[in-house]
Amino acid sequence: MAEIVLDHITKRFPDGSLAVNDFNLDIADGEFVILVGPSGCGKSTTLNMIAGLEDITSGELRIGGQVVNNKSPKDRDIAMVFQSYALYPHMSVRQNMGFALKLAKTPQNVINDKVEEAARILDLIPYLDRKPANLSGGQRQRVAMGRAIVRDPAAFLMDEPLSNLDAKLRVQTRTEVSRLQRRLGTTMVYVTHDQTEALTLGDRVAVMRAGVVQQAASPKELYDRPVNLFVAGFIGSPAMNFLSGTLEEGMLRTSLGDFRLSDRLRHEVEASGTGRDVIVGLRPENFEDAALVSADNRPHGITFRASIDVYESLGSDVFVYFTRELGRGVNSAELQELAADAGRVDSGGTGETIAARLDAATRIGEGQDAELWVDARAIHIFDPASGRNLSLADDDGGAVAVQAAPDRTDAGEPQAPTQHAAGSGGIQAVPGQAGPPGEAT
Amino acid sequence: MAAMTTTPRQKVGWGTANFVVIALALIPVLWLVSLSFKTPAAVLDPSFIPASWTWGNYDQILSSSQFIRPLINSIGIGLIATLVAVVLASMAAYAVARLRFPGKSVLIGMALLIAIFPQIALVTPLFNIERALGLFNTWPGLIIPYIAFGLPLGIYTLSAFFREIPWELEKAAKVDGATPFQAFIRVIAPLAAPGMVTTAILVFLACWNDFLFAISFTSTISSRTAPAAMEYFSGSSQFTVPTGPIAAAAVVITIPIIIFVLFFQRRIVAGLTSGAVKG
Numbered sequence: 279m280a281e282i283v284l285d286h287i288t289k290r291f292p293d294g295s296l297a298v299n300d301f302n303l304d305i306a307d308g309e310f311v312i313l314v315g316p317s318g319c320g321k322s323t324t325l326n327m328i329a330g331l332e333d334i335t336s337g338e339l340r341i342g343g344q345v346v347n348n349k350s351p352k353d354r355d356i357a358m359v360f361q362s363y364a365l366y367p368h369m370s371v372r373q374n375m376g377f378a379l380k381l382a383k384t385p386q387n388v389i390n391d392k393v394e395e396a397a398r399i400l401d402l403i404p405y406l407d408r409k410p411a412n413l414s415g416g417q418r419q420r421v422a423m424g425r426a427i428v429r430d431p432a433a434f435l436m437d438e439p440l441s442n443l444d445a446k447l448r449v450q451t452r453t454e455v456s457r458l459q460r461r462l463g464t465t466m467v468y469v470t471h472d473q474t475e476a477l478t479l480g481d482r483v484a485v486m487r488a489g490v491v492q493q494a495a496s497p498k499e500l501y502d503r504p505v506n507l508f509v510a511g512f513i514g515s516p517a518m519n520f521l522s523g524t525l526e527e528g529m530l531r532t533s534l535g536d537f538r539l540s541d542r543l544r545h546e547v548e549a550s551g552t553g554r555d556v557i558v559g560l561r562p563e564n565f566e567d568a569a570l571v572s573a574d575n576r577p578h579g580i581t582f583r584a585s586i587d588v589y590e591s592l593g594s595d596v597f598v599y600f601t602r603e604l605g606r607g608v609n610s611a612e613l614q615e616l617a618a619d620a621g622r623v624d625s626g627g628t629g630e631t632i633a634a635r636l637d638a639a640t641r642i643g644e645g646q647d648a649e650l651w652v653d654a655r656a657i658h659i660f661d662p663a664s665g666r667n668l669s670l671a672d673d674d675g676g677a678v679a680v681q682a683a684p685d686r687t688d689a690g691e692p693q694a695p696t697q698h699a700a701g702s703g704g705i706q707a708v709p710g711q712a713g714p715p716g717e718a719t
Numbered sequence: 720m721a722a723m724t725t726t727p728r729q730k731v732g733w734g735t736a737n738f739v740v741i742a743l744a745l746i747p748v749l750w751l752v753s754l755s756f757k758t759p760a761a762v763l764d765p766s767f768i769p770a771s772w773t774w775g776n777y778d779q780i781l782s783s784s785q786f787i788r789p790l791i792n793s794i795g796i797g798l799i800a801t802l803v804a805v806v807l808a809s810m811a812a813y814a815v816a817r818l819r820f821p822g823k824s825v826l827i828g829m830a831l832l833i834a835i836f837p838q839i840a841l842v843t844p845l846f847n848i849e850r851a852l853g854l855f856n857t858w859p860g861l862i863i864p865y866i867a868f869g870l871p872l873g874i875y876t877l878s879a880f881f882r883e884i885p886w887e888l889e890k891a892a893k894v895d896g897a898t899p900f901q902a903f904i905r906v907i908a909p910l911a912a913p914g915m916v917t918t919a920i921l922v923f924l925a926c927w928n929d930f931l932f933a934i935s936f937t938s939t940i941s942s943r944t945a946p947a948a949m950e951y952f953s954g955s956s957q958f959t960v961p962t963g964p965i966a967a968a969a970v971v972i973t974i975p976i977i978i979f980v981l982f983f984q985r986r987i988v989a990g991l992t993s994g995a996v997k998g
Contacts, residue, residue, distance in 0.1 A: 329890075
């Protein structure tokens with residue numbers, strides 16, 4: 279058990295390419311931290327540096343208070359689970375799990391006890407004398423985990439341990455990993471490219487892009503308050519929808535309709551020197567079938583008409599997709615990278631297609647010209663040049679949209695300005711499409 | 720799968736072809752065995768099966784230090800050269816397969832160069848070198864050239880095997896607390912065992928069968944190997960060709976090879992790396 283501190287860690291490969299740039303993260307004892315990002319973002323390199331399999335170019339790595347930059351893997355007291363499991367094929371499950379202890383010259387009876395105990399936790403008792411070749415994928419994965427836990431290390435490092443399992447087993451094993459970590463209470467650093475895994479498993483998630491940590495925060499924080507376009511687009515499935523927007527006379531004009539900005543948010547946007555063009559982000563679940571929105575909620579958003587191209591029912595929810603002109607504003611490097619990241623292109627989040635998640639009760643069908651409603655409280659505004667989320671600063675003040683402020687329970691800070699004046703809110707529906715904002719509260 | 724089933728006609732065709740190939744390969748060997756059991760007088764008898772069987776030729780060679788001592792030399796020199804060559808080759812091959820270092824391509828090129836160099840061209844210079852160094856007519860005098868010619872072969876075969884072993888196994892071993900040497904000995908080497916055995920057989924065969932160096936760099940039975948020693952066999956009289964004893968000696972030196980190959984065949988065939996990683 280130990281905390282891991284990454285202090286300005288940088289990795290430059292001999293060919294000059296920068297894999298990890300100025301990585302700072304304090305991982306508390308017993309914390310479950312996820313490194314997530316598209317392939318090639320440096321997350322595995324970071325993990326390998328913690329393990330001691332890669333040299334650290336600059337910066338300081340401390341495990342349990344000790345600087346371990348120049349220590350070999352065996353002196354760091356960490357265990358690692360590899361993507362391919364890397365089981366020793368010439369050894370039985372028992373020998374595989376006991377190998378580390380054997381190298382540490384642990385007495386044989388202690389090794390046997392520890393291996394049996396780990397095998398019991400992982401349901402591997404019947405397979406102890408088998409060779410890895412005679413195990414199924416899920417069993418091999420458990421042996422790899424077992425090999426890590428018998429050592430009772432200061433920290434576990436996991437490099438995409440579930441990516442070789444099929445979808446059903448992956449979900450099942452994900453729960454097991456989570457339970458195991460809670461049971462053992464050992465610090466765990468977990469690398470994945472799957473944002474669902476990241477959100478479900480981690481106490482804290484660090485989103486990486488091109489060797490730089492974009493944001494390290496709790497899953498909820500990442501989802502609700504992404505600091506930039508990249509995090510916003512990467513976290514969430516289907517991904518956040520992005521539209522271009524133009525600021526005109528305190529209004530945010532988008533292809534969905536016009537939103538009114540609060541004075542504070544307008545000041546914030548103006549102060550950032552962004553200019554008039556911004557990128558607007560809306561999550562699929564912020565949309566709803568206008569017919570299903572209660573009268574109370576209607577004023578919090580705007581309604582618009584859209585021609586539904588694709589209709590997908592998941593039983594519990596319905597996804598509909600429609601197209602909107604993207605506009606000239608939506609053309610940032612981060613969005614292009616997100617679109618290029620495999621699997622996200624067809625999720626429709628960053629292209630011209632807008633995904634909306636509706637209640638299963640909706641009667642909207644494919645090919646219809648439907649009336650949809652979008653919640654203005656959840657809108658995110660990004661600077662197209664830097665990708666920075668401009669709506670966060672205002673959020674700190676207590677509200678994205680004036681109507682939402684009284685409902686927010688997570689922010690107990692002064693909200694006085696938002697309580698009484700409609701004009702001081704963040705974003706609200708334009709009168710005419712919705713009721714007078716003041717009535718909302 | 721329907722295309723895979725063979726018709727009776729195909730079976731007969733393949734059977735005949737196999738029989739012809741095996742017969743062509745085996746008849747000279749059987750002829751040698753037959754000769755080794757013939758009496759000196761019957762050597763010129765063209766019948767395949769000896770009219771009268773005799774152990775005389777075997778008695779003669781196995782009771783003579785002219786053959787026993789070279790046989791011991793052959794075994795000793797062959798085993799030492801094989802062992803050293805495989806150990807060195809596996810380390811070199813590991814480096815070639817895993818590490819990036821300056822001059823790697825030069826090293827591979829040099830190894831290839833040695834392998835293709837005609838040995839006969841080297842006999843004279845090596846002879847002079849060995850005499851100057853006092854290695855002539857000693858075990859090291861044969862062991863060293865054998866290692867030199869065994870290494871390229873070994874490096875090539877083994878680096879192919881090492882490339883097959885997932886690198887993550889080594890990382891796993893390191894994280895498990897192994898030093899690089901322990902990782903090599905306890906994880907990588909056992910997995911490359913089929914490759915090492917294959918290499919060992921090839922190198923041992925080359926040493927065992929070598930005649931050129933054996934005849935050139937030795938002068939007495941203290942270091943002469945069996946193939947060379949057969950050249951010095953004498954008949955019962957000065958004017959008799961020692962065909963029988965030579966045939967018997969040839970049979971005797973073939974037996975260890977057969978045992979060696981049969982013993983290790985199972986290990987060569989078995990793919991040991993299966994199950995290391997998924998798939």
